[in-house]
Amino acid sequence: MTRERAAGDPAPQDLDQGGLLSHPWRPWEPEQVAPLLDATGRPWLIAGGFAIDLFVGRRTREHADLDVFLLRRDQQVVHESLPGWEIYAADPPGHLRTWLAGETLPAGVHDIWCRPSADEPWRVQFMLDEADCQTWVSRRNSQVRRPLGELRHTAADGIPFLAPEVQLFYKASGRRPKDEQDLEVALPHLSGPQRDWLAQAILTTEPAHPWLARLAR
Template sequence: MHHWGPAPLEEVAELFSGFGRPWWVAGGMAIELAVGRAFREHGDVDVVVLRCDHVAVLDVLRGWELWAADPPGTLRPWLAGELPQHVHDVWCRPGPDAPWRLQVMIDESDGDWWVSRRDPAVRRPLSDVVKHGVVPYLASEVQLYYKSRSPRAKDEQDFAAVREHLTDEQRAWLRQVLGPGHHWT
């Protein structure tokens, strides 16, 4: 039930081409888009939408199996309607025998501001959070913020690859939200 076959970014872009709302790629693929090259394998592909828009994913992925990940790790079918506030991840595959193709992550917002689900005091204008390239992707400093809590080996690899690409402003924001003592600051 947990076999992954991550969708290529071209497929993700095609699937979300008619979404009509903000969406972006996150995770290690967002870091690779920021640095302009692939440097590691990926077990999945993360697509982020805002909570205020998440129900529209049902139309974008019509005919797919969508499974809400209820913390702490229970999957249940998502067939209709809004997901509870505590649900931030939806696993998606084209059918019951297909591998999971993408993970839709649900982020919070307040008007034109992205709001961290970990700490509502951590905010950024959406225009700073979403970068535009081949596909829209999460700004590196925000991705590192997500990866910073308990960095795994792949997170350290992502940090090493992107740190030289961060602007002074991105570095300052990351230092502010991570606080003193984090080894990435």
């Protein structure tokens, strides 16, 4: 999953008057945030590049941030798990504003940045996703859906992470060097059904995507 800026939105530097976006990141490891999130009793998943690492069972690259997948309906988990932290919502994309406990974020806000205090680096980013009852609905393409129970994979140490084929579907839209690297690392470990699901999801969204040929091999 990636931080997005829609066409026509102001560039981040135009809105980042407080220097929040340029504040340094020093992401936590998944095992640091896991106990705090587990205590809420609500579902969550490690996402982003860390999810690919958990899938293949080793550290494959350095990570600029730590992404955590949450359902939009469970957004207050952020405040419950990180009391006293500075919590900001990307509203609109490219601009961070303080998000207080009890406020419901609007549908267009997907990213939440968190740090223990103004003097500390950013540690965790939460990504809000949509669901229709017990079905996950991609915010990139509502035709791409999956039962919620199929999104959760569990690492050897018990940490839950986002199904790699779903994570790669999100990464397919960016195709940054790190996204290409994550595909290269994960591809040999994907099962046939995982490859098929990823290929179909990409085909539904971007029929000429270059990853399709690689998934067909």
